[in-house]
Amino acid sequence: MLRYAGRRLLSAAVVVLAVTVATFLILHVEPGDPARAVLGEHATAREVQTLRHEWGLDASLGSQFTRYLDDIARGNLGRSFLEQTSTTSLIRSRISVTAALVGMATLFSIVITVPLAALAAARKERLADHLVRGLSVTGLGLPAFWFGIVLIELFALHVRLFPVGGWGTSFWSHLEGLILPGLTASFAIAPILVRSLRVGMIEVLDADFVATLRAKGLGELRVLAHVARNAVLPALNLLGINIAFLIGSTVVIERVFALPGLGSLLLSSISERDFPVVQALTLVMAVAVVLINLLTDLLAARLDPRIRLG
Amino acid sequence: MSVVSLEAELEPGPVGRGLIWRRARRSRGLLAGCTIIGLIVLAALLAPVISPAPPNQQDLYHILAGFSAKHPLGTDELGRDVLSRLLYAARTDLRVGVLAILFPFCFGTLIGTLAGYYGRFVDTLAMRVVDVVIAFPFYVLVIGLVFVIGPGIRGIYIAFAVADWVVYARTVRATTLVVRESDYVAAARAAGIGDLRLLARHVLPNTIAQAIVYAMNDIVLVIVAVVTLGYLGLGVQPPTADWGSMIGEGQDFLTTNWTLATIPGLAVVVTGLGLSLIGDGLANVLRP
Numbered sequence: 001m002l003r004y005a006g007r008r009l010l011s012a013a014v015v016v017l018a019v020t021v022a023t024f025l026i027l028h029v030e031p032g033d034p035a036r037a038v039l040g041e042h043a044t045a046r047e048v049q050t051l052r053h054e055w056g057l058d059a060s061l062g063s064q065f066t067r068y069l070d071d072i073a074r075g076n077l078g079r080s081f082l083e084q085t086s087t088t089s090l091i092r093s094r095i096s097v098t099a100a101l102v103g104m105a106t107l108f109s110i111v112i113t114v115p116l117a118a119l120a121a122a123r124k125e126r127l128a129d130h131l132v133r134g135l136s137v138t139g140l141g142l143p144a145f146w147f148g149i150v151l152i153e154l155f156a157l158h159v160r161l162f163p164v165g166g167w168g169t170s171f172w173s174h175l176e177g178l179i180l181p182g183l184t185a186s187f188a189i190a191p192i193l194v195r196s197l198r199v200g201m202i203e204v205l206d207a208d209f210v211a212t213l214r215a216k217g218l219g220e221l222r223v224l225a226h227v228a229r230n231a232v233l234p235a236l237n238l239l240g241i242n243i244a245f246l247i248g249s250t251v252v253i254e255r256v257f258a259l260p261g262l263g264s265l266l267l268s269s270i271s272e273r274d275f276p277v278v279q280a281l282t283l284v285m286a287v288a289v290v291l292i293n294l295l296t297d298l299l300a301a302r303l304d305p306r307i308r309l310g
Numbered sequence: 311m312s313v314v315s316l317e318a319e320l321e322p323g324p325v326g327r328g329l330i331w332r333r334a335r336r337s338r339g340l341l342a343g344c345t346i347i348g349l350i351v352l353a354a355l356l357a358p359v360i361s362p363a364p365p366n367q368q369d370l371y372h373i374l375a376g377f378s379a380k381h382p383l384g385t386d387e388l389g390r391d392v393l394s395r396l397l398y399a400a401r402t403d404l405r406v407g408v409l410a411i412l413f414p415f416c417f418g419t420l421i422g423t424l425a426g427y428y429g430r431f432v433d434t435l436a437m438r439v440v441d442v443v444i445a446f447p448f449y450v451l452v453i454g455l456v457f458v459i460g461p462g463i464r465g466i467y468i469a470f471a472v473a474d475w476v477v478y479a480r481t482v483r484a485t486t487l488v489v490r491e492s493d494y495v496a497a498a499r500a501a502g503i504g505d506l507r508l509l510a511r512h513v514l515p516n517t518i519a520q521a522i523v524y525a526m527n528d529i530v531l532v533i534v535a536v537v538t539l540g541y542l543g544l545g546v547q548p549p550t551a552d553w554g555s556m557i558g559e560g561q562d563f564l565t566t567n568w569t570l571a572t573i574p575g576l577a578v579v580v581t582g583l584g585l586s587l588i589g590d591g592l593a594n595v596l597r598p
Contacts, residue, residue, distance in 0.1 A: 011441075018442040026458055137590065140527070141582010143534045145541055146557055146575035153568055248447030252538055266450070267542065270457045282454050286445045293445075 004301050004308035012294045016287055023283045024068055027275060028061060055081075077283070078276035080269075087280040090265065095284075097167060097261035100174065101250050104182030105189075106239065109246075112186060113193040114235070118224075120194070121201035132194065139191030144249050148184035148256040155180060165258035181250075181257045188249040189242045193235075200234040201227065233304055240296030244289040333595045340591025346584030354400035361394035365551045374567050386559065386570055395551040396577060402552050403540075404581070406463055407533035410470040411525055417471070418478025419521045423514060425479065426486025427505075437483070440476045448473060452535060453544060461544045466536060474532065481524050485517045519596045526589030530582045537578050553578050 035051040036043065052058045056067060071078065077087040120132035156164040162180050167173075204210065204227050213223050251263030258264070262281055269277035301308040334340060353360070362381065369389030376384050383392040425436035443451070455469035489495060490513070498512050539545030540554025548555055553574040560570030 014438070015441050015445055018438070019445050022442055022446075026454060137586045138579060138583050140586045141530045141534060141579050143537050143541075143554075143557075143575060143578050145538055146571070146578065149557065149561055149564070149571050150575065153564055153572070157565055244444070244447045245449075248449030248451075251447075251449050251453065252542065255542065266453070270453065270544075278454065278457060282446065282450055285447055285450050289447060290445050 001301065001308050005298055008294060008297055008301075012290055015290050019286045019290065020069070020072065020283060021065075023279055023286070024065055026282070027279045028064070072283075077280035080277050081274045082272055083274075087277050090277060091262065091280065091284060094261050094265050097259055098247075098250055098254070098263060100178060101181055101185060101254070101259065101261060102243075102247060104178045105185035105246055105250070106243075108182050108186035109190050109193055109239075112190050113197055117194050117197035117201055118228075120198045121205060122224075124202060124205075129198075132198070136191040136194040139187060142187060142191070144184055144188040145252045145256050147187050148181065148253055151180045151184060152256075165256070167258075167260050177257070177259070181253050181259060184256070185246060185249055185253050188253075189246050192242060193238055196238050197231065197235055201231045204230045233300055236296055236300055236303075240293050240300075243292050243296075247285055247289060330595055334591075337591045337594060339587045340595065343584045343587025343589075343591055346580060347588060350400060350581055350584065351404065353397055354404055357394075357397035357401055361391070361397050363391040363394045365394045365398040366390060366549045374563065374570075377569075383573060384567070384569060386556075387563065392556075392570065392573065395556060396553075396574060399551040399553045399556060399574065400577065400581075402546055402550060403533055403536055403554075403578075406466060406536050406546065407529055410467055410532050410536065411474065411529055413467075413471040414474035414478055414528075415521060415525050418475035419482050419514075419518060421475065422479040422482025422521075423486050423509065423517055426483040426517075427490055427509060427513060433483070436479065440479055443473065443476045446473070448531075449535070449538070452539070453542070456539060456544045461539075462547050463545075466539060466545055470532060470535075474528065477528065478521055478524060482517045482521050485520045486513060489513050489516045523589060523593045523596060526585055526592055530585045530589070533581060533585075534578065 035048050035055065035057060039047055039051060049058070056064060059067070075088065077091070079086050080090060083090065116132050116135075120129040123129050152164055155161045163173075163177055166177055168177050207230075210223060210227060213226055250261065251266055253259075254261045254263035255267055262285065266278065266281045269281070297307075357365075367390060369385065371389065372381075372385055373387055373389040374385065375381055375389075378384070381391050381393070383396065386392055386395070421436050425433040446454075451473045452469045455472055456465040459465040459468050495508065495512055498508055503512075536545055537552070537554035537557070540552040541558040543555070543558070545554055546552035556574040557571045560567070560572075560574070563570050
């Protein structure tokens, strides 16, 4: 286990480093000048030059990069061009909203997908299976933001069960405000999860050990418990793979429901061309994905000796 | 390793054209998918003929009108005919979606085949690059790239070229690894066939089927992403009709004219359903 963990940790570190370089490069090949963009059309060349110097944009690409790495190592992700604060504090004030949304969406996706996939697998090629498969095929082409709008239409405007959007001030208003966005985000990945999980469960159900359990005279319920244990692993892997897509979807969903998370910060920084914030957010989200994938891989290896020995 | 199943007895031999056709004709999902997509493509092609009005023609005296004979799906906040915009948006979104996956499809298949076939250094390098691109959440990467390149259709093409090839590379690499170890590749190599010819004639034809199957699922994701970018104002730029911007503009009128935001979304869902059915059908038809 330790050797596997070490190898996995090393490769994650390499990816994090490469991601850092990539984020830096993406935003430095940008043709427009951020200083010019912030100061506007009427700024003099001198003013632009001063600002460029202040932000360190007039240094060579190499020295900008070493400074960037140096800053990151000290936990400094740069200063926002527009808001006179550090990006780190901007991110810290908003990360809990996004984390809560991702958590809520993960919870919803498990609650939705596991029973549906189990039902479809147990009733393979029968009506329930066809219904679940039909639903998941339809769900693949469902734009998350549109589904969110439809949910607002139905459950916030028509039947006034939930707020139209916003974050509120108390714990309960946070929770209330997260139900519809969480449901929306979970629907972004639920179709993919149901389809893969169903196939995985059918494979386990067809496995020899299940026939043995049945031959031993075990009841269906206890057989299902054995099956579930073996189907948890692929489900865990799937969730790990799709968490990146889920985090990406929250960007758009936060906009639909006016949630003050990292996604809405990213979109507003983009429209205001606030470079350091866009750069920091891209980096933070990518690193979060690498870490979550690392965790699910380690957890999977802990649960299944075949992975760490293979 | 191989257990002779009933199916194998009924359908002996490798997957030939005959078998593929027989499977295709029996697949109800494939038929349904092709019918849906056929109708949508037909409607998109015929948009100039069948639209009740030009898509950008404003009529400020008849804004936010309900369904009528003149405007079958009503009008939007500028009095533009919703049905016409819906049909023209199909032209834009389908074209952009298809063109956006061309480069990822070709480049990803090429890289995946080379990485799987040559292994070693080529493989390590290619897969590390894939790891880095995959680390970015898809929407964050695409939105970030469009921000850098500038909003619009050109930005979409470049963003997908950078972000979308990796899954093709991964899928194709996995298939190539299997094909490389197969008996017929060993036989061809023993017969003295060079790498290039072996790749082009014996490896690629087997791996490309996987890429095609994945492309059908991918194009659904890409069209949804194009529509999402349009909704965020980063994709297809107004006044060109696009399902995403139509939903975004309609969102302001949810309480009074809920159909404005709902109908373009349904168009996306139906298109996605048709393409997914084709994808599933093809996966079934092309399976070994």
